[in-house]
Structures are given as structure tokens and as C-alpha cells.
Amino acid sequence: MEGVSTRPGGPRELPGGAEGQPRRHHLSRERVVCRGDPQVRLARLRARVRDVQPVERRREARGRDRGRRGGNGLNRASAPFEEHWRHRHLLDMDGAGFSGRFIPFLESHSLPHRAALFLAWFDERLQEWQHYVPVDTRLGRGFWAVLDFLSSSEVVVDDAGFRQTGDEMAERIAEQGRDWAKRALRKEDMQIYMFRLLLEYGRVVSDDREALAYTGTGIPDW
Secondary structure (H helix, E strand, C coil), X not given: CCCCCCCCCCCEEECCCHHHCCEEECCCHHHHHHHHCHHHHHHHHHHHCCCCCCHHHHHXXXXXXXXXXXXXXXXXCCCCHHHHHHCXXXXXXXXXXXXXXXXXXXXXXXXXXXXXXXXXXXXXXXXXXXXXXXXXXXXCHHHHHHHHHHCCCCEEECCCCCEEEHHHHHHHHHHHHHHHHXXXXXXXXXXXXXXXXXXXXXXXXXXXXXXXXXXXXXXXXX
């Protein structure tokens, strides 16, 4: 390149100096070699990369750490889904979307406590405190107070004079939810809901949507 010295270890002459003289930028031979030599660059890169364990080994290590935190099994990394049925109370919370565990919880003999953020197709078919126990998503002191009562033998009397303990109330709600899930939350009910949703979507996107609307007479104006 014109105006640039290529001598190893010598000064590099760059154009644009004062009074037309080339600027000189001194680089040591060691620095030039370290930047250009592939072997040196590879050695430095290897020194910076830490030893990364395989994914499975990291998961096993995390599982061992959780197991050492307590011997009651509460800190285990995971548990088989069937193990949930050993407990009388089950807490269901939404994640990135609506929970897919709630209906199996409802079909069991356990009492589901639901903390929901997202709407689901079965929301209008269920009644709080009749089929499940609603829970605040913040899981404040109210949740623990309700859980403590539903696990106790404390007797309460409702407006109709019916006496029952907290355990009996929890069992009654759990069985009512289980029976209703078998009748109203079947696979056929989900298909019917999806079919009605597609019908409504077709009406909304149609230019003749007013003529396709339901008039309340039992027969659409088609």
C-alpha cells in the first residue's frame, strides 16, 4: 500500500501528517505478532473459555444441590405427575399461558386451588367456591388462612344452619368439582366450544355480519 511501511517491527507510516509528512505510529513487534499470529490468538481464546459441563451433568448437579437443602422432599427438582394425587390440596398457577393441569386436578379427588391470569374456554362453566377455591396470584396471607381452615376440624355454620368442618367443606368442593368436570368439561364440550368460536369468527369477518347475527328467536336469519 502506498505510504504505509510493511517492515516487521518498524514504524507504520500513515498519510495525512503535518505539512504533508506521513504520521508514524509505533507498534511493538510483540503486539503485532499477537494480533496476527493465529496460534497466539487461539491460545488466548482457549484461556478465556471456561470449562462448560454438558446440560445433563448440570441438571444432575442442580438436583443434588436441591436435595441437600432439605430432607422433606419439598426442594426436589421435579416429581412424577401421578404423585400429585397423594395430596388433598393442589395449587394450580398459570405460566407463560393458561395452565394445562387444572382440568386433571379438577377430575381428581383432591381440592384444586386456582391462581389464574389467563382466560380459558371453561371459565364460564365453573363456579368459584363451588367447584374449586380461587386464589390471589400474589399468594398473600389470605391464601394461607384459607388453606389452614380447609385443613382443620373447625366447625362453621352457614346461613341455612348447616354445620360442617373445614375438612368436610374441602371434600365437598372437591367432589362437586370432580362430578361437574365429568359432565361439563369433556372433550366433546371443548369441541363444541371451538365450533361455536369458529362460527362467531366467521360472522365477524363476513361483510354480511348483521344478517348472520343471532336475533334471539332461536333461528338465525340465514
